[in-house]
Amino acid sequence: MQILEKSPFPGPKMQPWQYGAAFSFGVIFGITLYKSEVIRWERINAMFRFEELHMYIIIAVAIAVGIPSMWLIKRLEMKTVTGEEVPIKDPPFQRGVIYGGLTFGVGWAITAACPGPIYAQIGSGELAAIATLVGAVGGMFMYAILQRRLPH
Amino acid sequence: MTDALTGPWSPWISGILIGLMVPALYLVVGRRFGISSSLRHIGAMCAPSAKSEYIRLHNWRAHQWNLVLVVGVIVGAFVAAQFITSDPLPILPDEANSVGGVLRLGFGGALVGFGTRYAGGCTSGHTISGISNLNLPSVVATAAFFAGGLIATWGLSFLIFSGS
Numbered sequence: 527m528q529i530l531e532k533s534p535f536p537g538p539k540m541q542p543w544q545y546g547a548a549f550s551f552g553v554i555f556g557i558t559l560y561k562s563e564v565i566r567w568e569r570i571n572a573m574f575r576f577e578e579l580h581m582y583i584i585i586a587v588a589i590a591v592g593i594p595s596m597w598l599i600k601r602l603e604m605k606t607v608t609g610e611e612v613p614i615k616d617p618p619f620q621r622g623v624i625y626g627g628l629t630f631g632v633g634w635a636i637t638a639a640c641p642g643p644i645y646a647q648i649g650s651g652e653l654a655a656i657a658t659l660v661g662a663v664g665g666m667f668m669y670a671i672l673q674r675r676l677p678h
Numbered sequence: 679m680t681d682a683l684t685g686p687w688s689p690w691i692s693g694i695l696i697g698l699m700v701p702a703l704y705l706v707v708g709r710r711f712g713i714s715s716s717l718r719h720i721g722a723m724c725a726p727s728a729k730s731e732y733i734r735l736h737n738w739r740a741h742q743w744n745l746v747l748v749v750g751v752i753v754g755a756f757v758a759a760q761f762i763t764s765d766p767l768p769i770l771p772d773e774a775n776s777v778g779g780v781l782r783l784g785f786g787g788a789l790v791g792f793g794t795r796y797a798g799g800c801t802s803g804h805t806i807s808g809i810s811n812l813n814l815p816s817v818v819a820t821a822a823f824f825a826g827g828l829i830a831t832w833g834l835s836f837l838i839f840s841g842s
Contacts, residue, residue: 535740537708548707548743552750553757555699560758562692567770571841574831580689585805587693592810595701606708615710616813617798626796627804627819631826633789636782636837638770640801641714641794644787645748649755652769657780661787663724666717668788669795670730676796 538610559646567638574635620678626669633665684764699802700810709743712803714794716748771839782839797822 562584563569573581598604599612606612617623634640637658639647644662647655669676703711721728722738723745738745759766773779794800797819799808805823808816830837 535737536710536743540708540743544707545743545746548703548709548746549750549753551699551702551707552747553754554695554750555747556751556754556756557758557762558687558692558695558754559751560755561687561762562689562696563686563767564692565755565769566767567774567839568768568841570827571831571838574827583689584693584696585801587690588697588806589809591694591697592700592806593812595697596704596810596812599701599704604705606704607706608708610708612704613708613710614811616808616811617803617815617819619815619818620798622796622798623804623815623819624797624822626793626798627822628793628826628829629789630793630797630800631823631828632830632834632837633786633791633793633826634801634823635827635830636786636839637790639787639790641717641790642751642800642802644790645713645716645751646755647769649752650759650769651756652774654770654774654780654783657783658787658790661784661789662717662791662794663720664784665788665791665793666721666795667725667728667730667733667791669792670718670721670728670732673730673732 536615537613538606538608541608544608555642556646556649559643560650565639565643565646565650565652570634570638622676622678625677637661681764684762686767696806697810700807703747707743710803711807712744712799713748713751714791714800714803715741716744717791718795719745771841773839779839782837786837793826 559565572578644658700711719738719741721733722736728734804816804819
């Protein structure tokens with residue numbers, strides 16, 4: 527339970543320029559989400575209808591790049607650019623992984639948005655997605671209120 | 679070359695760029711790639727005296743980098759839509775721009791916010807970062823995400839836009 531109570535510091539202290547780097551990576555991610563059409567409702571719907579491979583290729587390739595990258599980082603015991611330990615910090619197993627995961631999946635099929643794409647949809651000028659963001663923050667509050675009563 | 683940039687990007691290139699977010703953020707920013715925690719940071723920023731400890735005791739300032747990342751995503755999508763797209767395609771179906779559509783998006787959004795926080799991550803935190811780290815719970819989470827999407831699309835189709 528305590529993993530849910532605490533909000534641990536997310537990693538080593540950041541230098542000011544690293545905030546600029548975080549912004550730049552966000553920009554690249556936002557451009558990619560738009561240009562790859564991951565934020566389009568039709569693409570998400572076609573994925574769940576098994577009508578095209580587009581989304582499956584993107585997710586599979588991203589993982590196929592991520593796994594060897596992380597293997598190398600661990601194997602070579604690489605440090606961050608500021609010489610600190612890399613904060614792996616993966617979420618642990620608890621029943622919410624299944625119940626929450628199913629709930630999110632339903633919402634994903636309705637809105638065509640996981641959290642990253644919500645922001646990208648809004649940025650691209652699709653203002654109806656503001657409703658998705660308001661709902662998402664509301665849903666987060668619902669979780670916060672119910673947290674102690676939900677099975678974890 | 680211009681067409682390759684301004685037209686839709688190949689899923690292969692896009693997948694590589696998304697996958698590289700994981701080591702890039704770990705090594706350059708010193709942080710784990712994930713987006714859904716931003717919802718909690720926004721909540722803690724807007725409601726510092728919330729009753730729930732999940733919000734009140736959350737030190738969002740320690741996670742400001744994540745909000746910076748999110749602002750970057752908004753700016754990036756704006757730049758992509760305005761300046762590097764020859765033929766913009768619709769993002770959401772037309773029906774989304776109606777009272778019913780907005781309510782439906784709000785409802786779906788609530789499921790996204792509740793579900794990702796309950797699961798401890800989303801497609802970025804679990805499916806991309808978690809599986810890259812061979813984190814087994816993230817594999818289970820990803821299976822649950824897809825199962826939920828399939829249940830909604832095939833079994834609860836009254837929830838889904840008809841796509842016109």
